[in-house]
Amino acid sequence: MYPSSASFTQLTTYFIDMAYRGASARERFAASVFLIRNQIGLPAATLATEAGISPNTLYLIEKSQINVHIDTLCKVAKALRTDPCAFFSNGNHPAPTAARLNNLRRLVGENIRAARQSRNVSQAQLTRELGLPLGYLGRIERTAPNVRLDTLEKIARELGLRFEALFADTNVSPSHDTQGEHQDIIRIRSTTNARHPARNSTENKQANARPEHRRRRSSKEKIAIVRESFTPGKTVLVVARNHDVNPNQVFRWRKLYRDGLLAEQQSGEQLVPASELANALNEIDRLKQLLEGKSTAQTGETAVVKRSRSKK
Known part of the structure; x- marks a missing residue:
């Protein structure tokens, strides 16, 4: 997967190229663990022991063949003394504290909820678009279950977020290189707070208010x-x-x-209200029944006339 014999600079260049070509979160995490471990000269067996995972699990992680949970990510981050955001971006991040790693699940859930609410999308709509089990997104936002990277990546992509922004903590002062992901969450949370009157003054609510009238679209x-x-x-x-x-x-x-109910209107056509259309269809059905009844009666009368004539 990686260059077998290469300097750390070459490995870093390889990782950056990987990010630019749209590597998945799982691939970026695998590359980061491999690069950081080689930079500090930490054997794989030692890292596995310090992280509390099996050597085979670490091998699969570095080959991007396993979809890890948040808890596993935190274990590796603690052993490597690396902030979770650093696995997915090239910025300089401070070493994580025990409190940050312990609260990472809750932080991810809060960031997802803030991003979703700022875009005015309900949990049901986002769940349907992502194909997640019913109620699972609500659990992620409320109770912060042990989510896997692939699921988080789908959520970030659907919300238009950079993946590392899900792990960003606005309480930590970001460095110059990492202000991007922090600004994502700060902007999202400020927009979300603007929708709750109890959190903002009247001036802030007026500044963030949307226009009342939107143009009608054809x-x-x-x-x-x-x-x-x-x-x-x-x-x-x-x-x-x-x-x-x-x-x-x-x-x-x-x-x-x-459902086939959104049809393109041709030039010169007039729109008919649905109630009028339903009434017209009912009237057509009634007339059809009358015509069918008259046709049956006429057929019966013709048969009687023919029989009477044959008797004469």
Whole structure:
């Protein structure tokens, strides 16, 4: 997976190239553990012992063949004296304290909830888009279960966050190189707080208020936005933000589109209310029944006339 015989500088360059080519969180964690362990000259067996994991588990981690939990990440971070954010970014991070590692689950849950609320997306909608079990996202935000990296990466991607921002702690003063992920969470939390009157003054609420009136979009525009949200690599949150649309509205349009109820209106056509359309369909059914009844009666009368004529 990595260059077999290379200096730490070469290994670092390899890791940076890996990040630029869109490596997954699991691959970045594997590369970071390998690089940091080699930088400090720590044998794999020693690291496994200090982290309280088996040598085979560490081997699978460094080969990115295992989807680790947050607790396992914390064990490795403690043994390497490395902040969790440092596994996924190139910035300078201070060594983690025991309190930070112990509270990492709770912090991840709070960051996910803050990011979701700032984008005005419900738990049910995000759960449906991610394909997670019903209620699992709520557990992540409330009780902070031992989530795996792949699940966290899916959540970060859907929310439009950098993965390391999920582990960022706004109570820690960031260095110049790591201000990006901290700014992500600070911005998200400030936006979230703006939606709760008890947390902000009247001036802050007015500054963060959204415009009351939004322009109405035609069916053609709605369909274009929905189709863009189905494009590989695009998410509903990103598309909604690009078009200045509420994500909940895009979710609703997607459902109508799937049900065939979001049709493109041709030029010159007039829209008919659904109630009038239903009444018209009922009237058509009634007329069809009347015509069928008359047709049956006429057929019966013709048969009687033919029989009477044949008798004469």
